[in-house]
Amino acid sequence: MHHQKRVEWLDTSERQIPQEYGISWTAQPIQELPDKLKELLFGKKQQKYFIITQNPDSGYDDVEGEQYQYDNHKPNFRSFVEGSNFIVQSKINEVNHFVGYGKVGTIVQSKDTTKEGKSITKFVAKYSDYTPFEEPKIRTDEIHQKMKDQKSYGGRAPSILPIDQSLFAEIIGEDLIENV
Numbered sequence: 001m002h003h004q005k006r007v008e009w010l011d012t013s014e015r016q017i018p019q020e021y022g023i024s025w026t027a028q029p030i031q032e033l034p035d036k037l038k039e040l041l042f043g044k045k046q047q048k049y050f051i052i053t054q055n056p057d058s059g060y061d062d063v064e065g066e067q068y069q070y071d072n073h074k075p076n077f078r079s080f081v082e083g084s085n086f087i088v089q090s091k092i093n094e095v096n097h098f099v100g101y102g103k104v105g106t107i108v109q110s111k112d113t114t115k116e117g118k119s120i121t122k123f124v125a126k127y128s129d130y131t132p133f134e135e136p137k138i139r140t141d142e143i144h145q146k147m148k149d150q151k152s153y154g155g156r157a158p159s160i161l162p163i164d165q166s167l168f169a170e171i172i173g174e175d176l177i178e179n180v
Helices: 035-042 141-148 165-172
Strands: 049-053 067-071 085-092 095-113 119-138 160-163
Touching: 049 165, 085 165, 095 165, 141 165
Parallel strands: 049 085
Antiparallel strands: 049 160, 067 119, 085 095, 095 119
16 A cells, blocks of 8 residues: 655746855755845744743743743744744833843743643743843833834733844843844
8 A cells, every 4th residue: 555645846946046145055954044035935034032021920931041931822922933032021019120131042842731621832942041131121111112113012012022123232232233
């Protein structure tokens, strides 16, 4: 007995990768491809900067400075990938503060069920780099408005908020040079 699957072969012989993408025809890991080429190949540009909300009473297995847990019910969970830069927002005495920033190293995925018995996928983002602020920074009304102005904000603040590079730099207080 033979096992067969129907496949559709794509003819890519006429496709040329423009010189501006700066790669040769040698194989490269996807993470090392220039952003312009990732956008050409995969459509949407991958997000690089986020504000994640991490509160001690959240019920998630968060470890300050080490890891962030979330699930597939959180908006923007697919965008938060290995290599993402993030700023941690947390409540201190009922006031939102930024407590540190870093980069996601690895993400471990597991299956679970909710209290209602529904299937859920959980993710644990382990940090490869983390820098706590010397003093937590209060989230000002001005910064909050800039967060609300981000495309992915929606009706209420998501736990994983994609932000632009300039807001990331403003919050951490450093000028950033984009890696090409």
